[in-house]
Amino acid sequence: MSGIGREKNRPLAIYAVFYLAFLYLPVLFLPVFSVNDSIYISFPLKGFTWQWYESMIGNEPMLNSLMNSIRVALATATISTLLGIFAAKAVTRYTLPGARPVIATIMLPLVVPEIILGTALLIVIMQAGGTLSLLTVTLGHILLCVPFSMAVLMSRFEGFDRSMEEASADLGENAWWTFWRVTLPMAMPGITSSFLLCFTISFDEFIMAFFLGSTDPTLPVFMWNQLRFPQRLPGVLALGSCILLASFFVIALAEYLRRRSSFNSDPGAITID
Amino acid sequence: MTDAIISLKGITKSFGAFKAVDNINLDIARGEFFSLLGPSGCGKTTLLRMIAGFEMPTCGEILIDGDSMQAVPPHLRPTNMVFQSYAIFPHLSVGQNVAYGLRKDRLARSELDRRVAESLAMVKLTGFESRKSDELSGGQRQRVALARALIKRPKVLLLDEPLGALDRKLREEMQLELRSLQRSVGITFVFVTHDQEEALTMSDRVAVMGSGRAIQVASPRDLYERPSSMEVAGFIGKMNFLMARLIGSDDDRILVKADGLGQVAANGDKAQLNGAEVVVAVRPEKLVLHTSEPASGSRIACHMHNSAYLGDRSHYFVQVDGLKSPLAVSTQNADAIAASELADGADLWLSWSDDALLVLPADEPEN
Numbered sequence: 001m002s003g004i005g006r007e008k009n010r011p012l013a014i015y016a017v018f019y020l021a022f023l024y025l026p027v028l029f030l031p032v033f034s035v036n037d038s039i040y041i042s043f044p045l046k047g048f049t050w051q052w053y054e055s056m057i058g059n060e061p062m063l064n065s066l067m068n069s070i071r072v073a074l075a076t077a078t079i080s081t082l083l084g085i086f087a088a089k090a091v092t093r094y095t096l097p098g099a100r101p102v103i104a105t106i107m108l109p110l111v112v113p114e115i116i117l118g119t120a121l122l123i124v125i126m127q128a129g130g131t132l133s134l135l136t137v138t139l140g141h142i143l144l145c146v147p148f149s150m151a152v153l154m155s156r157f158e159g160f161d162r163s164m165e166e167a168s169a170d171l172g173e174n175a176w177w178t179f180w181r182v183t184l185p186m187a188m189p190g191i192t193s194s195f196l197l198c199f200t201i202s203f204d205e206f207i208m209a210f211f212l213g214s215t216d217p218t219l220p221v222f223m224w225n226q227l228r229f230p231q232r233l234p235g236v237l238a239l240g241s242c243i244l245l246a247s248f249f250v251i252a253l254a255e256y257l258r259r260r261s262s263f264n265s266d267p268g269a270i271t272i273d
Numbered sequence: 274m275t276d277a278i279i280s281l282k283g284i285t286k287s288f289g290a291f292k293a294v295d296n297i298n299l300d301i302a303r304g305e306f307f308s309l310l311g312p313s314g315c316g317k318t319t320l321l322r323m324i325a326g327f328e329m330p331t332c333g334e335i336l337i338d339g340d341s342m343q344a345v346p347p348h349l350r351p352t353n354m355v356f357q358s359y360a361i362f363p364h365l366s367v368g369q370n371v372a373y374g375l376r377k378d379r380l381a382r383s384e385l386d387r388r389v390a391e392s393l394a395m396v397k398l399t400g401f402e403s404r405k406s407d408e409l410s411g412g413q414r415q416r417v418a419l420a421r422a423l424i425k426r427p428k429v430l431l432l433d434e435p436l437g438a439l440d441r442k443l444r445e446e447m448q449l450e451l452r453s454l455q456r457s458v459g460i461t462f463v464f465v466t467h468d469q470e471e472a473l474t475m476s477d478r479v480a481v482m483g484s485g486r487a488i489q490v491a492s493p494r495d496l497y498e499r500p501s502s503m504e505v506a507g508f509i510g511k512m513n514f515l516m517a518r519l520i521g522s523d524d525d526r527i528l529v530k531a532d533g534l535g536q537v538a539a540n541g542d543k544a545q546l547n548g549a550e551v552v553v554a555v556r557p558e559k560l561v562l563h564t565s566e567p568a569s570g571s572r573i574a575c576h577m578h579n580s581a582y583l584g585d586r587s588h589y590f591v592q593v594d595g596l597k598s599p600l601a602v603s604t605q606n607a608d609a610i611a612a613s614e615l616a617d618g619a620d621l622w623l624s625w626s627d628d629a630l631l632v633l634p635a636d637e638p639e640n
Contacts, residue, residue, distance in 0.1 A: 164362060166360070169348045170353055171353065172348050172377060172425065173376070174346075
């Protein structure tokens with residue numbers, strides 16, 4: 001067989017190997033140094049140890065900031081995806097006066113530098129007499145995440161046949177039931193990816209969390225604080241490795257759910273099999 | 274009409290300055306198979322969607338079984354629709370699709386299963402309950418859409434070009450099946466199509482639509498035999514048109530002097546004719562070719578222009594003195610004249626029976 005597409009392209013292959021190595025090798029240093037028996041991040045490696053992981057368990061501030069991040073990310077992902085669903089449905093299903101400027105406004109945080117947004121929000125909150133807390137961080141994250149959620153969901157809503165919703169109405173369901181029985185299940189892959197995307201963005205977001213956060217930090221802010229103390233760095237590496245492992249499982253789970261053609265339930269509670 | 278299930282009263286739908294549907298008044302009888310026939314953009318789908326409630330008329334009123342649909346949203350109307358795309362819910366099984374409209378009926382599980390099975394049996398899909406929608410062929414999807422709509426036992430079933438996506442053989446099968454299904458369930462069908470053959474085969478009555486108006490509403494036979502205008506005559510089947518002048522009329526015949534044919538008597542509706550300039554229309558299969566002059570009847574000399582062999586039939590184009598373009602003649606090949614006598618240029622005779630000719634008002638010369 002001598003198909004043109006099957007010929008080996010050696011320079012391209014070498015490029016690909018380097019590209020992947022450049023991307024992922026640094027990440028692999030994380031688990032490697034997290035079990036290294038030394039507070040200095042340098043070769044040669046000393047001995048093997050679990051002590052950094054053990055120290056994590058008793059590290060109240062670290063666990064606290066981890067919980068903060070998870071709470072902020074869950075809230076952000078939920079609210080952003082909800083807002084994204086409503087906004088995406090509105091602009092793809094109804095003819096709204098001024099829909100384009102509205103979309104442009106929602107999408108604006110994508111192009112405005114975060115540092116500007118963070119500063120601006122900080123000023124507004126200060127002027128309004130608000131206090132900085134995880135709530136303000138969450139609000140900032142929602143502002144950042146809604147454009148992503150909207151972009152994912154708009155393409156999902158535009159992707160399916162309008163007559164699906166008309167068919168539901170035709171078969172006797174009002175707008176509310178049509179949304180639950182047709183629109184939502186059909187948009188579910190988009191909703192899942194929007195949720196995961198927003199969760200990820202919020203979880204590792206630093207600038208907003210730094211500007212709008214209080215003394216109760218999220219994980220990225222906490223880690224940044226730790227970097228000033230060299231002896232705490234291996235602990236951060238251990239935590240980073242755990243997060244790496246956890247995200248691997250989350251992504252694998254999401255992919256598994258997606259492949260199982262996830263949605264096979266009709267809230268109309270009629271099942272015939 | 275005494276027993277109208279649908280009454281359209283002065284229905285107009287404008288999109289900006291464009292009138293998609295223009296002042297339609299018609300009644301559809303209970304239990305009727307009614308077709309809306311017309312080229313794309315004639316407003317037939319818009320009209321169907323207004324009956325279903327997806328579009329609101331700009332003015333006019335729709336009555337279904339005597340009730341005004343003015344403020345009734347689609348989900349409360351006694352109509353169900355088979356969509357052009359079928360709109361089978363991809364996240365549900367066939368059984369769940371068919372059962373979709375029964376949620377509010379709160380049926381017991383066994384009753385629900387029975388209704389679904391019954392509905393699927395009606396469209397010959399028994400045992401398909403647990404199939405996924407992506408495991409269905411085009412024809413099967415169409416049947417599921419039909420079962421899903423009929424299970425609601427609507428007063429009116431609306432069908433938006435449901436056979437358009439099927440191949441020719443399947444389409445012809447489905448035409449017959451739909452027709453007999455409609456007979457057996459007795460539900461009024463309103464069927465939108467651009468295929469004139471389809472409309473003629475299936476319908477009790479057909480509304481021929483053009484630029485938003487219903488040009489003629491009649492039975493398939495009347496549409497074909499007694500079209501009311503050149504537009505309908507030209508859209509339904511093939512038709513020869515001859516320019517003519519009105520001479521006079523007696524009780525049921527109209528005398529005209531037609532180009533090429535001279536003075537002839539023809540059928541027609543006198544009331545429709547508004548002026549001396551008229552058109553004589555004659556179907557190609559109502560003209561008969563002869564190799565020598567027939568002894569009696571209306572006849573005229575002609576010669577062969579060219580011909581086309583179509584298997585069961587042949588189409589001939591014959592030139593008659595005094596006519597600019599040749600006349601089309603269609604002949605069953607079973608009673609054909611030997612091909613050698615119909616060579617191009619051959620001298621022939623053309624005859625027609627008394628009621629073959631129809632006088633129509635002349636259109637403004639568009640084409």
